[in-house]
Amino acid sequence: MQNLELIFFIAFAIIAIYSAIMMVTRRNPISSALFLILNFFAVSGVYLLLKAQFIAIIQVLVYMGAIMVLFLFVIMLLNLHDENKLSESITYRKITAVLLSILLMGLLFVTFFFGFMGKKSEIHETAGTIGKAEFLGKELFLKYAFPVEIAGLLLLAAVVGAVVLAKKKFE
Amino acid sequence: MVELNYYLGLSSILFAIGVIGVLVRRNAIIIFMSIELMFNSINLSLISFSSFLGDVTGQILVFFIIAVAAAEAAIGLAIIIALFRNKGTVNIDEINILKW
């Protein structure tokens, strides 16, 4: 049972990292977007391992179902061409950027991996209950009612803003 | 047993790949997708903290991050469409004041 969790984690982690790398390196924006969807899928699998069932579902519905569809829609609307091959456009600046990012990756990994090593080895026993829609909903609409209201206004402002910017004729 | 730091390690690797994407790619849409990848990795770390601490606040924050990501996607893509209409490109090398 415990081994099964580890096997699933490794499988999801490999899919997530592979798809992330593919997303960053593809020339065609559509294949990038599809790899990003795969990545979101793998990460939502990891959420299930962490017993955050509701967030895992939301991830699939909102990220993969809404946000990425919007991305794909815009990519197709703009009818973009493939970018130049990455190897054709290598400059010193890009090499420095990659080296710096790899350094950052190392630093972050060391901070997170070794900083929290041995601190927590097991998922908290209440994790199963707090990840459920019932518990989250109660917290969200009782304790965090105010940020929910503001988030509603944020979405309204975003809709108005998107219309202002993207509508063809506006008066 | 999968410990907390394995989840965090995965999250930091994904975050860094996102950062590389932002710095290396020139297509505004792919840069934006890399930013979404960064947000996603942060969600992962917040949820792993939340589950291991047995505390719900992390998951609540993830809700709001997802809501904000949706709003930002709408705005960002609208900005990209507006630019494309005037300029006919989304490559940030061809954008005059966008050198970084």
Next chain:
Amino acid sequence: MITLAELVNAVPLLIIAIAAILTLLITTFFKKSTDVVFAVTIISLFAAIFFYFGDLEKDALIFTESLRINMVSIMFSVIALTAVFISVLSAKSYIEKEEINFGEYYSLSLFATLGMLVMIHSANLIVLFIGLELMSICFFVLTGFLRKRVKSNEGALKYFLLGAFMTGFLLFGISLIYGTSGTLDFIKMLQNQSLVKQPLFLIGVALFSIGFFFKMGIFPFHMWVPDVYEGAPTSVTGLMSTAGKIAAVGTLAPFIVNTNVTSLKVIFSVLAVLTMLFGNVIALSQVNIKRLLAFSSIASAGYILVGITAMNEFSVKGVAFYLFAYTFMQLGAFILVSVIEKPSDSSNDYKGVNLDDYKGLASKNPSLAVLLTIFLFSLGGIPPFAGFWGKYYLFYAAIKSELVWLSVIAILLSIISIYYYLKIIVYMWFSKESGNEVEIVVPPFASIALYIAAGLTILFGLFPNLFFVMFKTVLK
């Protein structure tokens, strides 16, 4: 459960939220109603400021510990609202001139204001994040509001991509803070004294600060400032450079000052020096006045960081006074730029925003030249104006924390800044007019805003204590 007492404490926020939705509804259902929308916006902003001086509880946690109403947050909210008020007052004629006179402009400004207030009052990191994003999203849209001008589009895209990128780092910091402290509540965090000794928590706080440094325009995260300020409509630039900065500082400063950690002090003071140096030196060579003011606003962020770095009881007061003075002088300068700017045509660039366009302004319109001289002297920190006292209080806080070297560098660099302000003044008063120029008409609302800004710059320069009296007797 939400009680009536809580609602009474949140009246200013409610007014702004209702006005934001109301303006949207009016715009939707009545064509050509922008004058009504403008009136609603102005009245609601004024009412919000008025209610802050009313009957609020002076130390309250409301909406299940989401918002914190106290002296400091009320002070910064009032400053932010004043900035929005003056900026919106002057924006009317500008957006008419640029033919973007839509009700949505006011509505988005109000939504951004709501975001600022939520952010400043936030008692936990969730509310802070939502407020910050509400403000940022409205600013992204407002930057790109001149939809037909490529520069505006490009500015919006740059602001958006970098803003979202930096939000990633901010969230990363929040996640580290959460992982080490187990809470997102400011008060619980500050109660736990052992937290500030944990390196992981401090890394989290540093990453969290980076997100705010981006909004303020502190040195390595400043690269968006000149381009976005240049690309955005001038009235929006004024709004972003004052109200946006006030919200970021008003949220970050009280938190950082309360942690009072030595290792952060070292990083912050180095960043402050680099920011002041960079802003002031690059500003010397600018020919576009919007870019020049952008670099001078980077330098101002450096002065503010000097005050924050002090991390003592004078910091928050000094920062607040500087921001208050900065609001009038910076906003005043940007309003003047927006008045002098020429109306839009088919071109992709702004017209009449180069330093050459200011040659001989004194002979064309002496009153405008006098006003701009007041604002620039104040920005340069020359004594009879409010800007001098702002810098004085900031550097005083730093000296009290034994950061004398930092104050000395700040003073030297602020002397450099006088050079480029004087350059504009010399252009206005002593240069010959270049070519045939049309007369500059100052629209009524813009001139009201200008005189308010100039009057308050002089008033608070002559009586700086008035500020502290205002927030002590009226609020306490």
